[in-house]
Amino acid sequence: MKLLQDRIRQDGQVLTETVLKVDTFLNHQVDPMLTMEIGKAFAQKAESAGVTKVLTIEASGIHFAMATAFTLGVPFLYAKKKKAVTLTEDLYTTEVFSFTRQESFQVSVSKRYLNAEDRVLIVDDFLATGDALLGLVEIVRQAGATLVGVGAVVEKSFQDGRAKLEAAGVEIHSLARIRSMSPETGVTFIEETLT
Numbered sequence: 001m002k003l004l005q006d007r008i009r010q011d012g013q014v015l016t017e018t019v020l021k022v023d024t025f026l027n028h029q030v031d032p033m034l035t036m037e038i039g040k041a042f043a044q045k046a047e048s049a050g051v052t053k054v055l056t057i058e059a060s061g062i063h064f065a066m067a068t069a070f071t072l073g074v075p076f077l078y079a080k081k082k083k084a085v086t087l088t089e090d091l092y093t094t095e096v097f098s099f100t101r102q103e104s105f106q107v108s109v110s111k112r113y114l115n116a117e118d119r120v121l122i123v124d125d126f127l128a129t130g131d132a133l134l135g136l137v138e139i140v141r142q143a144g145a146t147l148v149g150v151g152a153v154v155e156k157s158f159q160d161g162r163a164k165l166e167a168a169g170v171e172i173h174s175l176a177r178i179r180s181m182s183p184e185t186g187v188t189f190i191e192e193t194l195t
């Protein structure tokens with residue numbers, strides 16, 4: 001997605017060779033126009049897949065799930081993160097290791113909002129090590145629902161998240177795929193798009 005790639009080049013801050021800061025437009029201060037375009041791009045990819053629910057994880061996936069679900073005309077659901085979940089009987093839960101925080105947490109979704117009839121599109125802001133998205137895939141599996149695919153706004157293709165998701169049989173659509181980055185030379189994308 002050219003609009004997104006241009007914005008990452010313009011406003012993204014490469015902190016290290018593995019961490020990209022995008023909090024002026026994607027995940028702290030948020031550009032709503034760009035967010036709606038991102039939602040449309042995910043929705044367009046999935047338009048014939050009969051999606052009944054868009055699933056993400058709090059907090060930085062929520063606005064992308066909202067924009068995608070709005071375009072598709074379906075509800076969205078965000079998994080909640082907690083240090084430890086005690087009462088789990090009404091919940092689908094799984095454990096996820098956070099790349100940015102370097103700690104594990106529990107992710108949960110109420111059984112009331114996801115079931116075997118659902119066709120789920122998962123979206124999130126970043127695909128890095130893939131652990132967050134794999135956690136959501138596991139939640140969909142626990143619900144017995146059908147996973148239509150995964151949409152990542154930014155994929156750091158030099159990390160192993162895509163390989164892990166592909167090994168789990170998941171179809172991935174990333175809007176900006178970063179081949180490499182460094183504070184000195186900036187960001188290089190895979191499949192530079194012209195549109």
Ligand code: 5GP
Pocket residue numbers: 018019020021022027060097098099100124125126127128129130131132133161
């Ligand atoms: P994972 O490693 O599980 O694929 O990434 C989990 C989460 O870490 C992402 O949803 C995102 O919120 C955060 N994350 C991973 N890499 C980066 C990064 O380079 N920059 C920012 N801002 N967040 C990241």
